[in-house]
Amino acid sequence: MRIGQLAARTGLTTKTIRFYESAGVLPAPARRPSGYRDYDEDAVDRLAFVKAAQAAGLSLAEIREIITVRASSGAPCQHVLTLLDSHAADLDRRIAELTALRADVERLRSRAGILDPATCSPAAVCQVIPADVVARHVPTT
């Protein structure tokens, strides 16, 4: 099938499919004499995997790596599990950070009621956002 039909069947754009090929997550397909790409059914499965892996939070670089492992040393399950674990840990960290930030934003909000706008200095712009929030949200990333 040509790229347009593959796009229709997978819900991606032709642009994205070509980009995935260049990104190494979709093998270069056969070509017709005209130069048109000619895909088989495997391409549909592969793109389904790419979408699923993205939905699971993996980057294209990680997906490419999984595919490489699969091609060179068989089933990449162990590698995938390691990746998933490290992503779960990342997610836990991010969730904790965002939750802390959420609490701090709430704190600023409720504290704002007792402030007098007249006491804001122009250089400091707005005392609703005080300097001490920096200390609580240090370079975590």
Add this chain to the structure above:
Amino acid sequence: MRIGQLAARTGLTTKTIRFYESAGVLPAPARRPSGYRDYDEDAVDRLAFVKAAQAAGLSLAEIREIITVRASSGAPCQHVLTLLDSHAADLDRRIAELTALRADVERLRSRAGILDPATCSPAAVCQVIPADVVARHVPTT
């Protein structure tokens, strides 16, 4: 004071300070005859505000807008509160998304034990990541 000293006092780099000026979050300072930037104490306060607002999750574009409001119509407290509210709502959404993703990653992990690597098709790469995760993590962003 010159830019190097301002950088030392704020913990930023000279590059970043010039970038902030071009981004409109720090006013252009006076210049010495040599062309060197010459900052006053207000610059320290301003950069403290920028850092604090960043730590509170605001983008430079939002910070610039707050500063513009401040310059044109006085204390921007109401504007800042609106921004904080909308950011709190964003954070709630992001946290919910990440939490759902975290649960799904966990689900994949624990389900992986009962899979036979031999039943993975090469095109689908790895059945640890099944197509149905896509449905649960639809285009949310």
Add this chain to the structure above:
DNA sequence: CTTGACCTTCCAGCGCAGTGGAAGCCCTAG
């Protein structure tokens, strides 16, 4: 006078996952 630290400008690139557009070929229907 020279060295070196500091400053100036401008231009380029990072990572990420695409998206947009231009110039041109292929193929079929009318």
Add this chain to the structure above:
DNA sequence: CTAGGGCTTCCACTGCGCTGGAAGGTCAAG
């Protein structure tokens, strides 16, 4: 024969917050 829709390549751009480097000016110490 022409129009159109599809396909090809390549290059540039998006958003975000910087960071790096080149080429050159300034200033104080030795």
